[in-house]
Amino acid sequence: MNDSSGLGFYIPGAVLFLSTLLKLPALVRDPRNELLRSVCLLLALATAVFGCTAIPTLVAVNKITGIPNAAAPLVFSLLTAFSGANIVLILRWSNAPEDSGRTRRRCRLCTVVTVAVIAAINTLFVLGDAPVERLRDLDTYYASTPYIREMILLYIAAHTTAAVTMTVLSRRWARGVHGGLRAGLSLIAIGYVLNLFYDIAKLTAIGAHWAGRDWSVLGVRLAPAFASVSALLIATGFVLPLIAQNVTNKWRMLRRYRLLHPLHQELRVATKHSIDLSAGPWTPIEVRLTQRESDIHDGILAVNPYLRPELRDRALRVESEAGRSPEEAAAVADAAALASAVVAWERARSGAAPAPARATHMVLVSPNSPQGLVRMSLALAGSATVRSFRRSALEESSTR
Template identity: 35%
Template sequence: MIYYISAGILWAGFAAQVPGLWHDWRDPLKRALCAVIFLAGFCFALGAPPTVGFLNGAIGVPNAAACVTYAALNAFSAASLVLIVHWRGADSPDHVRRISHGWLITYAVVIAGQVALFAAGDAPVERRTDFDTYYADTPFVREMIVLYLLAHLAAASTTTILCWRWTLQISGWTRRALAVLALGWLCTSAYGVVKLIAVAGRWGGQQWDPLSTRLAPMLVTVGAALTSAGYILPLLGPRIDSLVAFLRLGPLFRLVGSRSGKRHTVLSWRSLGNVELRLTHRTTAIRDGLRDVSVHFDEGVRERAYRQALSVGSSTAEAQAIGDAAMVAVAALSDPRRRAPRLDPAVLDSVALDAIAGFTGPVVGAQTLDTGQPSLIRMSRAVRAAIVEGAVRAERAHSRQA
């Protein structure tokens, strides 16, 4: 069952890539990515014992499924190497194309050799789980098994080394993805090594079949899951960052952003999955909300909250965010008629335009409220700080007394 579950997960990832493949069919990177994910699921489906029995019966040749599975595994290896070559893309397109074609031709020859060796050998007894070790001493079939394992191990080890070297040159989500890929291909390399050890054990008269029938499938399952995740991470990473930023801006949006929501176009249900668009919409609403309440900003509130935060051990950046959040919260929740210090409306209008164009905020005293997204996120996190809540309670108490 684990084979089919793994195949289903991988094919679900493939299905998610189909729309992009349909629109960017000419993109070799997209084609290679889809081929890798599809072939990984295909290999799992082929390796399941029920599928092995079905293929053997359908083809009418005992153990023909082993030949088909080996061919699929080496096709997966070739696709993975091609994907890495296109993904890195450091060389000229012609050079990348030549390397890719070289890998494809090499593994096509390997697959053809496997088929020829299987046809020349004799494997009359069907073996659904231990074909490698059972026929480890059979002429021609033995060579087919070794050829498949060496070709697969060469691709896995090469990809592991390339991914690991590449992680030292880049950063961000691509580096995380390559680290996951390197670990996944390391597990896949271990699969080939364990299989070879089990086969070599048969040559020496040892019975190490559990290495091939139990440990190796576990290693390749983990390896396939990690490699598939590694290939998908660069696509999902920016969306994850946008989603995290969207959620972190929630407190500040509820405080000031919802006030200006009426001036923004309401997002349709089709845009619910577009995290980047929703993040832009929320960020814009917050900036407009800050512009609206900026006329009620009180520098004294910010200064008091800032110094109080420093006194309890907050860093300078944290204290600045707490001070800004306290000033914004008091301005948003206070009675506009009771606020004395106000800025000139003409100045506010010009500052609001600057805030939209240059990510700077309304002027307060001699300082500027930074409305860049990182600053907004820090301010949003600080909205729930005890110092900010204390500033709001003090403002409310002052309003009731007045």
């Protein structure tokens, strides 16, 4: 079925095995996640398919069991299980919350059919007689042998059905999505088209054998090449969207973390004694972002008594008259009021000015959402209105 060393199968199998190991910690943390379980099962089966279809593995299985061609039903069973796992995963993957009950029923049906086909493959092998070990051309060599013939045809039929089903499901879903998910579904669809070519090559070689011709080269050389590339594309297609989503989420958090820098720096004097949860540059971005947002909220709370509503209202009028959108105007007004409050807070802390007679407990609009915080941070960094209000607050404090 492939080269004698098996490297063409062992190397992709090792890559898939590594991918499986990388997913296991997430599964341990969330063992009830059906989608994650399906992904791990798919990667494990893909690893097993590559590992068990290599020639050295076929030889070892036959030798250990003492049964010529015992590796054949094992490989057919793994490929059938891999195809079934693909269908189950894409059903769960594309599941809408309102269709969860129907999805579970479909997944159970697919699992039952897959198990039944695997049981039939192994039963037919036991009933048949395949005394001569054939590592590369078992399909054509035993194409006319009772029970073994039916085992081969059943496996190819199940494989073809799964390939058609997955191609249709993947292409249909890919039309309505974008980004990494669409790229992954496209790879899956291409992989299953190659699976169809694999099945066509196998059936053509078998049909030629029945017609008295020797076209075994189709099954020996062409079909395994299709299968190898197909399995790799399919596994990559399922993993790619998960990786892309993770990278996208990390990038968004990192971007928000950087955009919040001006606001964090503005309030640094009020939060310099906050508890630092980070552990240097290797701290996960989730922890660093949470720390930064927490510090910002603590800083706003600390300077809240020094916020002056009239300053915010004046800045809001200035920005509204300049044609800013309501969100941008509110962010600039909040930033202007905050910058002035920080100046007043610093003077009170240094003893240069008295603390306010009573707290204002003024509520800023922007901190109510992550995007609002970002807009306020950008206003602190680049708004002329904010610079003007900060400058006025410094001049006012210096004349007292």
